[in-house]
Amino acid sequence: MDSRRLSVAHARDQSSGNGSREEQSEAYARQVSSQIDNVLKAEKMAIKKSKKPVKVLLLGQSESGKTTIIKNFQMAYAYDAFVEERAAWKTVIRLNLVRSVVIILDAVQQHFSQSSSPTRRSRSPSLFHTESVKHSSSYDTIPAFTTELNRCLDNLTPLRDTKALLERRLGASLDSSSPEEIGHDRGSNPRRPEEFSINSRVGWRAALDRVKPRRRMSESGTLMYTQNHQNRKRSRPSTSSEATTGTTQTSTDLDECGTALSHLAHDIQSVWTDPLIQTILNREGICLEEGPGFFLDDVRRIASPHYTPTDDDIVRARLRTMGVQEYHFRPDNPSNVKNNGTAIIRQRRDSYLGREWILYDVGGCRASRQVWPPFFEHINAIIFLAPIHCFDERLPEDRRINRLEDSVSLWTSICKNKVLKNVQLILFLNKCDLLRKKIARGVKVADYVLTFADKSNDVKTVAKFFRQEFYEILRINSLERRGFYAYLTSAIDTRATSMTIIAVREGIQRKHLKEAEII
Numbered sequence: 001m002d003s004r005r006l007s008v009a010h011a012r013d014q015s016s017g018n019g020s021r022e023e024q025s026e027a028y029a030r031q032v033s034s035q036i037d038n039v040l041k042a043e044k045m046a047i048k049k050s051k052k053p054v055k056v057l058l059l060g061q062s063e064s065g066k067t068t069i070i071k072n073f074q075m076a077y078a079y080d081a082f083v084e085e086r087a088a089w090k091t092v093i094r095l096n097l098v099r100s101v102v103i104i105l106d107a108v109q110q111h112f113s114q115s116s117s118p119t120r121r122s123r124s125p126s127l128f129h130t131e132s133v134k135h136s137s138s139y140d141t142i143p144a145f146t147t148e149l150n151r152c153l154d155n156l157t158p159l160r161d162t163k164a165l166l167e168r169r170l171g172a173s174l175d176s177s178s179p180e181e182i183g184h185d186r187g188s189n190p191r192r193p194e195e196f197s198i199n200s201r202v203g204w205r206a207a208l209d210r211v212k213p214r215r216r217m218s219e220s221g222t223l224m225y226t227q228n229h230q231n232r233k234r235s236r237p238s239t240s241s242e243a244t245t246g247t248t249q250t251s252t253d254l255d256e257c258g259t260a261l262s263h264l265a266h267d268i269q270s271v272w273t274d275p276l277i278q279t280i281l282n283r284e285g286i287c288l289e290e291g292p293g294f295f296l297d298d299v300r301r302i303a304s305p306h307y308t309p310t311d312d313d314i315v316r317a318r319l320r321t322m323g324v325q326e327y328h329f330r331p332d333n334p335s336n337v338k339n340n341g342t343a344i345i346r347q348r349r350d351s352y353l354g355r356e357w358i359l360y361d362v363g364g365c366r367a368s369r370q371v372w373p374p375f376f377e378h379i380n381a382i383i384f385l386a387p388i389h390c391f392d393e394r395l396p397e398d399r400r401i402n403r404l405e406d407s408v409s410l411w412t413s414i415c416k417n418k419v420l421k422n423v424q425l426i427l428f429l430n431k432c433d434l435l436r437k438k439i440a441r442g443v444k445v446a447d448y449v450l451t452f453a454d455k456s457n458d459v460k461t462v463a464k465f466f467r468q469e470f471y472e473i474l475r476i477n478s479l480e481r482r483g484f485y486a487y488l489t490s491a492i493d494t495r496a497t498s499m500t501i502i503a504v505r506e507g508i509q510r511k512h513l514k515e516a517e518i519i
């Protein structure tokens with residue numbers, strides 16, 4: 001029995017045999033007893049509450065870095081599971097590489113189709129004929145294609161088929177962007193051929209599983225399972241013979257793609273580093289280095305038959321998310337808990353150890369956003385990603401909309417959402433490394449953001465300015481007073497991001513402890 005009840009019973013015994021004093025005493029005892037009941041009930045509730053998983057939703061426009069942040073969480077708290085996926089990421093990384101090559105081929109094709117020279121058309125036996133450029137008045141300043149460059153470009157043409165095959169093998173669903181949506185914008189990265197994505201019926205992790213070497217999954221990872229919300233019922237598990245045949249075919253195809261790539265590594269590198277190609281890409285406004293899934297500088301390593309992706313490669317790989325994916329972690333390892341409180345607080349905090357965290361990763365493109373609201377109901381925190389470098393870019397899915405404006409309007413709607421009024425909002429102003437590069441290239445923020453006016457165009461001032469803008473939006477639109485937690489991040493810098501993740505985890509946990517009245 002609880003010791004507080006014992007002392008009340010003892011007080012009651014001592015007061016017996018004394019008329020009205022006895023009644024008073026009994027009333028008092030009843031009152032104390034009921035107070036104790038309430039305290040016990042509250043504690044029970046708090047413990048129950050503390051056992052609930054922490055649910056965190058990652059939001060932000062497409063390519064803001066949501067999945068990349070999830071990978072950082074995996075590296076920090078489910079490294080075994082992260083390592084399990086290494087072999088499967090190889091295919092995605094190679095697909096990213098091939099896609100970059102196809103973007104170059106398209107840009108060269110575009111370059112030729114823009115030329116009005118009849119000589120070019122009549123004299124070009126192949127798309128990349130040398131002489132044609134020489135006779136083009138509008139391309140006088142572009143150096144001539146060498147025979148060697150033509151040969152390399154011709155050799156790379158079959159990579160279009162390789163790309164299609166890799167996508168098919170990964171269970172691809174191609175983005176149905178119309179040609180109008182793949183517009184031209186000199187301020188950004190305008191050529192956006194249809195982007196590979198795994199649709200929610202398949203689930204990208206499931207797709208990755210399909211191309212993994214066949215071996216039993218280890219149970220050692222703390223990543224417990226991933227579930228695809230939208231189509232759980234629709235997907236039919238394949239029979240073992242189907243799975244075996246499919247997997248054999250898939251690995252044969254992938255082996256062939258790997259061999260083709262290793263034979264073409266030299267040509268890819270020659271094309272990528274050719275000054276003429278660089279000029280054409282420049283003219284087309286294409287900056288592949290700053291785009292998602294850029295691996296052209298690592299072509300020899302990635303095309304090697306013995307290639308195994310590094311952690312950094314996996315974090316830099318691009319696989320667009322569609323639908324909702326959830327990730328389960330148990331990050332509260334006893335060694336992570338700082339011994340910074342009194343014994344009782346420590347003891348109570350310890351009851352949190354082993355608590356489950358669920359992170360929800362959603363697709364950020366406009367068409368995917370309607371699946372977000374059902375997740376608002378039961379979440380504890382939102383990590384909102386706003387790419388800070390994209391003030392001069394447009395949405396790939398709608399070329400009329402500026403990417404920064406899109407981020408700002410999303411952030412505004414999250415801040416003012418009634419259902420989210422008590423939810424902790426954490427802002428990641430991501431892609432700071434790209435902001436640095438862009439500013440170094442001489443891009444002026446004031447040319448795109450009028451309110452930036454004549455402020456100094458350096459990274460620190462720009463970052464401070466955007467941080468303040470997002471803060472003002474939160475302050476003005478929040479229905480309840482709430483704290484502003486903002487971080488400047490470069491999600492591909494895993495070391496720096498791991499520190500941010502620790503701070504974010506502790507911040508979310510502190511709010512929980514507070515809500516459960518533990519501290």
Ligand SMILES: Nc1nc2c(ncn2[C@@H]2O[C@H](COP(=O)(O)OP(=O)(O)OP(=O)(O)O)[C@@H](O)[C@H]2O)c(=O)[nH]1
Nearest residue numbers: 063064065066067068292293316321364431490491
């Ligand atoms: N340079 C740089 N690249 C980043 C950064 N964060 C993410 N990326 C890259 O940007 C690309 C897109 O990131 P994702 O995490 O797939 O973006 P997402 O928000 O999940 O996009 P959707 O799934 O389409 O909603 C990937 O290739 C990442 O490696 C960053 O801070 N700096």
Ligand SMILES: [Mg+2]
Nearest residue numbers: 066067320321
């Ligand atoms: Mg994603």
